[in-house]
Amino acid sequence: MLSRRLIPCLDVRDGKVVKGVRFRDHVVMGEIVDLALRYRDEGADELVFYDITASPEGRSVDRGWVERVASVIDIPFCVAGGIRSVEEARAVLHAGADKISVNSPALERPDLIDELAAAFGVQCVVVGIDSLRDADGEWRVRQYTGDPSRTQALPRRTLDWVAEAQQRGAGEIVLNCMGSDGVRQGYDLEQLTAVRRLCQVPLIASGGAGAPEHFRDAFVQADVDGALAASVFHSGAIAIPALKQSLRAWGVDVRL
Amino acid sequence: MSVVLVDAGGTNIGSVRYALQRLGVDAALTSDAAVIRAADKVILPGVGAAGPGMTRLRELGLVELMRSLTQPVLGVCLGMQLLCERSEEGDTACLGVIPATVKRFVEEPGLRVPHMGWNRLRPHRDHDLLKGLADGDWAYFVHSYAVPTGDYALATTDYGGEFASVIARGNFHGMQFHPERSAQVGARLLKNFLEL
Numbered sequence: 001m002l003s004r005r006l007i008p009c010l011d012v013r014d015g016k017v018v019k020g021v022r023f024r025d026h027v028v029m030g031e032i033v034d035l036a037l038r039y040r041d042e043g044a045d046e047l048v049f050y051d052i053t054a055s056p057e058g059r060s061v062d063r064g065w066v067e068r069v070a071s072v073i074d075i076p077f078c079v080a081g082g083i084r085s086v087e088e089a090r091a092v093l094h095a096g097a098d099k100i101s102v103n104s105p106a107l108e109r110p111d112l113i114d115e116l117a118a119a120f121g122v123q124c125v126v127v128g129i130d131s132l133r134d135a136d137g138e139w140r141v142r143q144y145t146g147d148p149s150r151t152q153a154l155p156r157r158t159l160d161w162v163a164e165a166q167q168r169g170a171g172e173i174v175l176n177c178m179g180s181d182g183v184r185q186g187y188d189l190e191q192l193t194a195v196r197r198l199c200q201v202p203l204i205a206s207g208g209a210g211a212p213e214h215f216r217d218a219f220v221q222a223d224v225d226g227a228l229a230a231s232v233f234h235s236g237a238i239a240i241p242a243l244k245q246s247l248r249a250w251g252v253d254v255r256l
Numbered sequence: 257m258s259v260v261l262v263d264a265g266g267t268n269i270g271s272v273r274y275a276l277q278r279l280g281v282d283a284a285l286t287s288d289a290a291v292i293r294a295a296d297k298v299i300l301p302g303v304g305a306a307g308p309g310m311t312r313l314r315e316l317g318l319v320e321l322m323r324s325l326t327q328p329v330l331g332v333c334l335g336m337q338l339l340c341e342r343s344e345e346g347d348t349a350c351l352g353v354i355p356a357t358v359k360r361f362v363e364e365p366g367l368r369v370p371h372m373g374w375n376r377l378r379p380h381r382d383h384d385l386l387k388g389l390a391d392g393d394w395a396y397f398v399h400s401y402a403v404p405t406g407d408y409a410l411a412t413t414d415y416g417g418e419f420a421s422v423i424a425r426g427n428f429h430g431m432q433f434h435p436e437r438s439a440q441v442g443a444r445l446l447k448n449f450l451e452l
Binding site: 076096226 | 369415434
């Protein structure tokens with residue numbers, strides 16, 4: 001059967017991988033190709049590159065680094081950030097990306113999902129969703145989360161948006177649970193479980209990984225297909241080979 | 257050795273071309289019938305849907321040409337499905353060199369469609385295309401339609417039942433997964449194809 005996927009997420013700025021609070025205090029971590037190869041060698045199942053400056057600068061992703069990554073990497077990768085049209089998506093896919101991920105632009109204009117699916121097939125189209133629980137207990141979608149000064153809470157319920165995105169042609173959903181993001185206390189299992197119930201396409205958990213057990217819980221309890229993480233992988237706090245050994249020992253099927 | 261990639265409009269052509277470069281082969285991207293006919297190896301990549309894929313081959317006047325090729329041919333992902341007789345996807349008549357009908361996966365609890373991610377290959381018979389492949393080696397899949405298993409299946413994969421993940425009949429071969437995105441396993445299988 002299909003294995004569960006471990007997916008490091010790399011923030012890209014000006015062709016380099018950076019870390020830091022988004023839009024502030026960026027530290028350059030290294031060359032994008034070097035880090036991509038490092039994760040490939042460690043056994044990452046897939047990579048996500050998030051062009052953090054594309055969207056606020058009102059431009060699409062720089063094709064140059066996408067081509068460089070595509071030419072050396074032999075595992076799948078997805079590119080996110082600033083993709084607002086079929087033409088922009090086509091440029092990224094033709095540069096060698098396997099999938100493109102859309103978030104805020106799909107909220108601005110949901111037809112974008114239909115257009116991308118019609119042009120490239122649902123398997124290329126990932127919809128990223130930033131979600132937070134409101135005081136009334138409902139999970140709702142946030143927009144423009146890349147820029148704290150622009151982030152907006154939408155009236156749209158997360159569960160409704162998941163259903164609509166699938167119906168429009170999302171081939172995969174990445175659910176970033178903002179309430180658990182950055183605190184390393186584990187993925188938001190309650191929210192992931194609720195989304196899983198109505199999500200027939202692959203579901204990727206994002207936000208909260210801090211320990212190997214958190215990955216196990218997301219896979220076993222919330223039945224997600226993949227788990228995305230950034231800081232715990234970048235810092236070396238969790239090494240992918242050891243994590244995969246642990247997951248195997250817990251009965252989670254992963255590629256070794 | 258001349259290797260050509262048939263330009264049928266798929267978005268993964270760049271990735272396949274890079275994978276061949278990593279193996280030391282510069283493949284030409286072409287839709288020119290004479291160039292395809294003269295090549296030592298022909299690869300039909302493809303991401304997208306069966307209907308538009310066949311329409312593109314028809315518009316380029318390549319349908320009969322592809323069927324009549326005698327050198328080793330490899331279809332990748334949608335390219336493999338196009339080698340079959342028909343696809344349920346848009347009820348499309350395909351090239352018909354592999355006696356099979358491509359069928360959609362049926363969603364059920366725990367079975368997500370598309371089938372997306374790493375899954376195991378199970379070799380079924382000896383073939384030079386599978387040299388060095390071990391039972392259970394991993395490959396990367398992204399697809400919603402699949403070729404049922406049959407005597408053309410060199411390897412199968414389990415996803416709500418077995419489907420054909422590597423096929424061959426005469427000089428025609430197919431891989432449902434993406435060898436260009438399947439790490440060392442994929443590179444080995446592509447190399448095997450180049451050495452057929």
